[in-house]
Amino acid sequence: MITRGHTDARMSQIVTFQNFVFLAGQVGNPGDDIVKQTLDTLSKIDALLSEANSSREQILHAQIWLDDMRDFAAVNKVWEEWMPSGHAPARASGEVRVGRPGLKVEILVTAAQIQPSY
Template sequence: MNRQVICTNHAPAPVGPYNQAISASGQMIFVSGQIALDPNTSEIVGTGDVTIQTKQVMTNLEAVLEAANAKWENVVKVSIFLKDMNDFATVNGIYAQYFPADTAPARACVEVSRLPKDVLVEIECIAVI
């Protein structure tokens, strides 16, 4: 299996021992969970505002996908981690702007007790190109 690290300055640098994404055999892209970090400042955006945070997360995911030569339509699986399941409708509304219902990827959404840097949402995905 060929394994390639995907890295872009247009998404936040990892805050631990992991990479933004890994391409496996040039076909599968495993994108690490993205949080609402501004890639230019490494600061959290939208503290306490799930709408702003979700938009930043999607922007970060898109940057990593683009660095791997993938697009939203290549995404086959998404995992969403929420600090509060009461934010589900808000996050889902923003998410739906990127994935039309008829072609949306498989997805899981779970509430967790805490996320890195105390953000409200984290999203990871898998794409196939």
């Protein structure tokens, strides 16, 4: 069964299917510096994953879109501090025009749901 959460006419923030969690691209606040935007984005990802019975340890794949690749090192530093050791997902990064002026980073993740232990 497919379930959708935080859905509007354009998108769902969370879609789950067969123990997979797909998150829409998450962003911080336009105008904040790259570190603050990255921290805020990762905080949103944490909250959505938790709501979908998952966590950062369950992330399978991540895409990081940067408005400027010169921010790549700063984003990686925040990412590496946030990602638990031994749980790095498959990941891709690239430079794109992020959705709104002032946005510097957008992150999309796919994760597994945590299965209850009986």
